[in-house]
Amino acid sequence: MSEEVNHKVFLEEAYREALKSLAIDEVPVGAVVVLDGKVVGRGHNRRIVDCNAVHHAEIVAIQDACRNLRRWRLDGAVMYITNEPCLMCAGAVIHSRINKVYFASLNEKMGAVISNYRVFDQKSPYRVEYGYIPDGRAEKLLKEYFSKKREKKKVEKGSVNSVCGGGGSDRPLPVQKNTVSGQGEEGQG
Ligand SMILES: [Zn+2]
Secondary structure (H helix, E strand, O other): OOHHHHHHHHHHHHHHHHHHHHHOOOOOOEEEEEEOOEEEEEEEOOHHHHOOOOOOHHHHHHHHHHHHHOOOOOOOOEEEEOOOOOHHHHHHHHHOOOOEEEEOOOOOOOOOOOOOOOHHHOOOOOOOEEEEOOOHHHHHHHHHHHHHHHHHHHHHOOOOOOOOOOOOOOOOOOOOOOOOOOOOOOOOO
């Protein structure tokens, strides 16, 4: 496969991951880790469902790749993401030794590669190449998500989106018991 075809195929895979976030009403961002032309890790943003601030798509994809490959170093791997990574995720890319990152839309508020910081341009013992490959669909997905949220907020006024399990409604929080069994709780991707 030519590099261009690769980009198309794997950005499509990342886009499919983003749709999974959308389906669970999370900010739609998806990522895949590719090694030797194969997807070895997948992730989509799941901060709310996992009640975990660091569960951005990229982190989840890196965790999945490390689990699948049974190693923490992802040398030679390429990450495809539907949106420009934030500072935390750009850092995670460096720490996992991923070599290349491609993303399909810009993250004006939190982007750490081009938009706000230029993390991969800094002097570092671990070089990460990057490329912005604009894809209207990835951008549209996010824009539509946020405009719907804004509309909903206007209607509800004062939603509690940061409450885990709340999903923006005024539903009471589920009571969590820290006892016995411990099964059936986690299950992230
Ligand atoms: Zn992030």
